[in-house]
Structure formats: structure tokens, C-alpha cells
Amino acid sequence: MRIGAIEAGGTKFVCGVGDEHGNIVDRVSFPTERPEPTLERVIDYFRDKKVEAIGIGTFGPIDIDPSSPTYGHVTTTPKPGWSGFDFLGTMKRAFDVPFGWDTDVNAAAYGEAVWGAAKGLDSCVYYTFGTGVGVGIFAEGRLVHGLLHPEGGHVLTRRHPDDTYEGFCPYHGDCLEGMAAGPAIERRWGVKGSELPPDHPAWPMEAFYIGQALASTIVLLSPKKVILGGGVMHQKQLFPMIREEVKRNLNGYVAHDAILKGIDDYIVPPGLGDNAGLCGALALGLAALRVQS
Amino acid sequence: MRIGAIEAGGTKFVCGVGDEHGNIVDRVSFPTERPEPTLERVIDYFRDKKVEAIGIGTFGPIDIDPSSPTYGHVTTTPKPGWSGFDFLGTMKRAFDVPFGWDTDVNAAAYGEAVWGAAKGLDSCVYYTFGTGVGVGIFAEGRLVHGLLHPEGGHVLTRRHPDDTYEGFCPYHGDCLEGMAAGPAIERRWGVKGSELPPDHPAWPMEAFYIGQALASTIVLLSPKKVILGGGVMHQKQLFPMIREEVKRNLNGYVAHDAILKGIDDYIVPPGLGDNAGLCGALALGLAALRVQS
Numbered sequence: 001m002r003i004g005a006i007e008a009g010g011t012k013f014v015c016g017v018g019d020e021h022g023n024i025v026d027r028v029s030f031p032t033e034r035p036e037p038t039l040e041r042v043i044d045y046f047r048d049k050k051v052e053a054i055g056i057g058t059f060g061p062i063d064i065d066p067s068s069p070t071y072g073h074v075t076t077t078p079k080p081g082w083s084g085f086d087f088l089g090t091m092k093r094a095f096d097v098p099f100g101w102d103t104d105v106n107a108a109a110y111g112e113a114v115w116g117a118a119k120g121l122d123s124c125v126y127y128t129f130g131t132g133v134g135v136g137i138f139a140e141g142r143l144v145h146g147l148l149h150p151e152g153g154h155v156l157t158r159r160h161p162d163d164t165y166e167g168f169c170p171y172h173g174d175c176l177e178g179m180a181a182g183p184a185i186e187r188r189w190g191v192k193g194s195e196l197p198p199d200h201p202a203w204p205m206e207a208f209y210i211g212q213a214l215a216s217t218i219v220l221l222s223p224k225k226v227i228l229g230g231g232v233m234h235q236k237q238l239f240p241m242i243r244e245e246v247k248r249n250l251n252g253y254v255a256h257d258a259i260l261k262g263i264d265d266y267i268v269p270p271g272l273g274d275n276a277g278l279c280g281a282l283a284l285g286l287a288a289l290r291v292q293s
Numbered sequence: 294m295r296i297g298a299i300e301a302g303g304t305k306f307v308c309g310v311g312d313e314h315g316n317i318v319d320r321v322s323f324p325t326e327r328p329e330p331t332l333e334r335v336i337d338y339f340r341d342k343k344v345e346a347i348g349i350g351t352f353g354p355i356d357i358d359p360s361s362p363t364y365g366h367v368t369t370t371p372k373p374g375w376s377g378f379d380f381l382g383t384m385k386r387a388f389d390v391p392f393g394w395d396t397d398v399n400a401a402a403y404g405e406a407v408w409g410a411a412k413g414l415d416s417c418v419y420y421t422f423g424t425g426v427g428v429g430i431f432a433e434g435r436l437v438h439g440l441l442h443p444e445g446g447h448v449l450t451r452r453h454p455d456d457t458y459e460g461f462c463p464y465h466g467d468c469l470e471g472m473a474a475g476p477a478i479e480r481r482w483g484v485k486g487s488e489l490p491p492d493h494p495a496w497p498m499e500a501f502y503i504g505q506a507l508a509s510t511i512v513l514l515s516p517k518k519v520i521l522g523g524g525v526m527h528q529k530q531l532f533p534m535i536r537e538e539v540k541r542n543l544n545g546y547v548a549h550d551a552i553l554k555g556i557d558d559y560i561v562p563p564g565l566g567d568n569a570g571l572c573g574a575l576a577l578g579l580a581a582l583r584v585q586s
């Protein structure tokens with residue numbers, strides 16, 4: 001079986017071909033430009049790939065309501081040219097195959113549930129901490145959408161007592177994304193996160209914000225696995241700090257062994273590593289094929 | 294069709310019989326005592342009612358994992374006698390009918406989705422502000438569970454700048470429940486909420502906490518309707534204040550007309566009024582019957 005996968009990021013696009021076991025057999029990557037030239041490269045890539053379906057996990061916000069006239073469009077993004085662009089329609093006009101269509105983070109959550117850290121579970125939450133903060137939610141065996149899709153990067157967290165940074169979210173200032181995405185670390189400390197040593201005070205502060213958001217997510221949704229990805233999470237020392245913050249915030253309230261005893265196996269990096277997004281898109285494509293047949 | 298419904302609250306039990314249209318044709322109510330005498334009254338009530346199924350929406354926490362050996366039990370509650378009590382098993386031994394089993398707030402969310410304010414929608418969130426704060430989540434056409442069930446009353450909110458009250462949650466102090474449930478109002482202002490005038494500063498402060506929690510819930514889950522019930526919400530002046538707080542917190546970020554233009558119809562009281570809980574239990578019973586047949 002040959003399924004196409006598109007991980008459409010704000011910075012780069014990754015396209016690939018994989019099979020029903022989550023193996024990626026081919027891939028390419030190129031920078032995200034304006035929509036027309038970018039999609040032209042995508043369409044060129046898939047032209048001779050003989051895929052039976054294509055899954056798209058994309059940056060957003062996007063319209064995921066099948067009954068909407070703008071279903072499949074990118075909605076209100078500041079990225080030049082992309083606002084209102086008919087991403088899914090453009091792809092459908094080029095390839096007559098079933099399409100999966102969701103956010104990059106919902107795709108990653110789904111990929112992790114099918115082949116990764118949440119394999120076999122009917123729920124997980126996927127958080128990415130990168131240029132922004134994104135959240136994908138898989139619950140009761142389904143990806144969650146509603147009016148729009150989850151945008152949990154913008155939950156409101158309490159300020160760390162030693163933190164004077166105002167936050168960079170243009171809507172909320174010091175929401176989670178404003179305080180804990182990669183650019184917040186860089187602006188707060190004056191250097192990129194990747195250049196800060198592992199024992200720098202930036203990391204306990206980062207864990208303070210992430211742990212708080214996760215504790216609230218856990219009481220609200222009770223996911224069976226919490227998966228943390230994105231560039232910032234390459235700082236592996238964050239994981240034990242975040243787990244401690246979650247325990248401190250919950251303070252024993254969620255009386256389940258997964259948290260009380262097994263938190264090292266509950267809050268984890270993506271089982272698919274940096275393939276989480278592309279495998280997630282692959283899983284979306286596979287699901288679209290199954291729905292059709 | 295005759296379906297039994299049990300709304301099991303920490304203070305009182307309501308039992309009733311209804312039909313497949315959500316009409317309650319009979320009901321009784323009595324105080325919640327220790328489990329054995331309480332369930333005896335429940336069983337007595339249903340003995341001659343000839344119901345085809347029974348739905349239970351109960352205070353918790355409860356075990357809702359069908360694969361767990363303690364499925365159907367109340368878990369760790371301070372209520373004397375109830376911790377570890379096999380509620381569902383006791384009922385099943387008395388009546389050989391299909392049973393629906395969920396939290397009181399998930400039941401209420403479901404009832405509202407079937408017959409109430411979220412009728413016909415595939416998602417809604419139900420918050421109750423009473424002795425505690427509870428949250429029920431209906432998403433993608435299903436009630437959400439995970440490790441346990443939603444316990445969103447304990448999300449962490451930011452403190453109001455004029456508020457010096459420490460919060461009464463034994464686990465978290467000033468979580469949402471600790472700051473915004475009925476007892477918080479009473480302890481903060483020294484009188485019961487029901488005795489405070491509608492223009493008292495208690496209400497903008499209450500709306501501050503509720504609006505914050507709702508804004509975070511909305512970005513995270515994007516529900517199609519937000520329903521607010523419980524004793525505290527009898528203060529109708531809270532609704533416009535809460536809507537304003539939600540708009541202030543979101544600050545235009547969730548670009549959907551339901552919020553930007555139609556918020557009066559988005560954040561609403563239960564369509565079923567004080568029947569939300571009992572009708573929800575009825576809907577659970579009906580669903581259990583349908584699954585079996």
C-alpha cells in the first residue's frame with residue numbers, strides 16, 4: 001500500500017510516501033513559500049508516486065468543517081498569501097484520491113496513537129513547543145474538533161514569580177504560547193534556547209509554564225498519554241522538570257497510578273520522534289482511504 | 294418506552310422515569326445518606342416501574358473504565374461510606390436491564406446535546422457551579438473519558454487582583470473550584486451567594502474566574518456550545534458578565550462568529566433547566582438500551 005503524507009509547517013513542508021505500517025519509504029522537504037509555488041512542488045512530488053490516498057497535517061488555523069463552503073482552506077494566518085487559500089481543493093484538483101485533512105498537531109496526536117507512544121490507546125494529547133505552541137487532542141478514539149480545532153497553545157497560565165517577561169502573543173501577551181514557545185525563551189534570556197546550557201534557569205521556568213498547562217489539561221481531559229514534541233523539547237532535561245511540576249500542581253488530586261507512580265511513562269517525547277508529524281499525516285491518509293472503501 | 298434515570302448528587306438523589314423524547318413522567322427525591330440505605334430507596338422506587346433500562350449520572354469520582362475490576366464503583370470520595378462502594382453493581386443485582394453509567398456532569402452535557410441547549414450539535418461543554426465545580430465534555434458525538442473522567446473544576450486560574458481569599462480546595466487552594474464554587478463565595482464575602490444583591494462586587498469577581506476558565510476551555514476544545522448550570526448560576530446577571538470576560542480573555546483569537554457575534558447564544562444556561570441532570574441520566578439509559586439492542 002502506498003499512501004502520501006504532507007506535513008505542512010509554517011517554516012518547511014515535508015512530503016513523503018509510506019505504507020500501512022507507518023514506514024516512510026520516501027521523503028522530501030523544502031521551505032514554505034507563498035502557497036502557489038509551494039503547492040506546485042508538492043504536486044510535482046506526488047505526480048509519479050502512485051499513492052492511493054494523501055493525508056495532510058497542516059499549520060493553521062484551517063477550516064475542518066466538511067459542511068462549510070471554505071472547508072479545506074487555511075483561514076486567518078499572517079503568513080503572506082496563505083490566508084483564505086484553498087489548500088485541500090488545490091490538492092484535490094491535482095489528484096483523484098481520498099484525502100485526510102487536519103491540523104499538524106491533531107495529525108501528530110493521531111500518528112502517535114496509531115504507531116507511537118500512545119499506540120493502542122483511545123486517547124492522548126500532543127503538545128508541540130516550537131515557534132508557537134500547538135495542541136492535538138485524540139479522545140474516545142477520535143480526533144477532537146468543534147467550532148474550529150483545538151488551539152490550546154493560548155490557554156492562560158499563571159506567571160512565574162521571578163518572571164518579568166511580558167510575553168509575545170499578539171492576542172494575549174502572556175498566554176502559554178506567549179510565555180513558553182521558542183521565541184519567548186529567546187526574548188526573555190536574549191539568546192536562542194538551543195544555546196542555553198541545560199542547567200540554565202530558563203529551563204525550570206519553562207517547566208513551570210508547561211507543567212501548569214499540562215496539569216489543567218489533565219484535570220480537564222484525563223488523557224491516557226501526554227506527548228510533548230517540537231524544537232524546545234529537544235532539551236531533554238525538561239521532561240523530569242515538567243513531570244515534577246505536573247505532580248506539584250495536581251497534588252495527588254488525579255488518583256491514578258499512571259500519574260502517581262508511572263509519570264515517567266505518562267508524559268513522554270513522541271514515540272515516532274521527528275517523524276510524528278509526517279507519520280500522523282500518513283495515518284490521516286490511511287484513515288481517509290478506509291472511510292472511502 | 295419507559296427508561297429509568299438516577300441523578301445521584303452529593304446532597305440529594307433524584308430518581309425518575311421518562312420516555313425516549315426526554316419527558317419525565319414521574320420523579321422522587323430524597324437526601325443522600327450512606328450508600329446502603331440510599332440505594333435501598335432507589336431500588337424500592339424502581340421496583341414496580343417496569344423500566345427497560347436505567348441511566349445513572351452520579352457525583353464522583355467514579356470508575357468508568359469497563360475493563361477495570363472496580364468498574365461502576367465510586368472511588369475516592371470523602372462522603373462517609375461511599376468510597377469504594379459498588380454503586381452500579383448494586384443496581385445491576387437488583388434489575389436485569391441495560392445500565393448507563395457516567396458522571397452527573399457528563400450526563401448533563403449529554404442530556405443537553407440530546408434534548409437541550411446543544412440539541413443536534415456533536416459537541417458541548419457543561420459546567421456546574423455549585424458546592425463544587427464540575428465539567429462534562431461531549432466531543433465528536435461522544436462523552437469524553439480517559440484515564441478517569443473530566444475533573445475540570447480543578448483547572449488553575451489566575452487570581453483576581455483585588456481578591457485576597459485563599460481558596461478552599463483541599464488539594465490546590467485557589468484552583469477554579471477553590472475560588473468560584475458556592476462555598477468560596479460564602480467564605481470570601483461572609484454570606485451565602487443567594488443573599489448577595491445582584492450588584493454586589495462578588496459577581497464581577499465570580500465572572501472573572503469563570504470567564505478565564507471558559508476561555509481556556511474554548512481554546513483547548515473549541516466546543517460548539519458552553520452550558521453553565523448549578524446553584525451559583527441562578528444568579529442570572531452572571532451570564533452577561535461571563536460572556537464579556539470570555540471575550541476579553543480570547544481577545545478575538547477564536548475567529549468564529551459563534552463567539553465574535555453570537556456569544557449570547559453560545560454561553561447559555563441549561564436548555565433543560567434544573568432537569569439537565571435527570572434528563573441526562575435518562576439519555577444515558579436510552580443510549581445503553583440502544584447499544585444492547
Ligand SMILES: Nc1ncnc2c1ncn2[C@@H]1O[C@H](COP(=O)(O)OP(=O)(O)O)[C@@H](O)[C@H]1O
Nearest residue numbers: 009011130131132182183193194230231232234
Ligand atoms: N535544541 C533546542 N533547544 C531549545 N529550543 C530549540 C531547540 N531547537 C529549536 N528550538 C526552538 O524551537 C523553535 C522552532 O521550533 P520547531 O518545532 O523546530 O519548528 P516550528 O515550530 O517552526 O515547526 C525556535 O524558537 C527554536 O529557537
Ligand SMILES: Nc1ncnc2c1ncn2[C@@H]1O[C@H](COP(=O)(O)OP(=O)(O)O)[C@@H](O)[C@H]1O
Nearest residue numbers: 302304423424425475476486487523524525527
Ligand atoms: N441563588 C443562588 N445564588 C448564589 N449561590 C447559590 C444560589 N443557590 C445555591 N447557591 C450556592 O450553590 C451551592 C449549591 O449548589 P447546587 O448546584 O444547588 O448543589 P450541589 O452542587 O450540591 O449539587 C451552594 O454553595 C449555594 O450557596
Ligand SMILES: [Zn+2]
Nearest residue numbers: 154169172175
Ligand atoms: Zn495567546
Ligand SMILES: [Zn+2]
Nearest residue numbers: 447462465468
Ligand atoms: Zn482544586
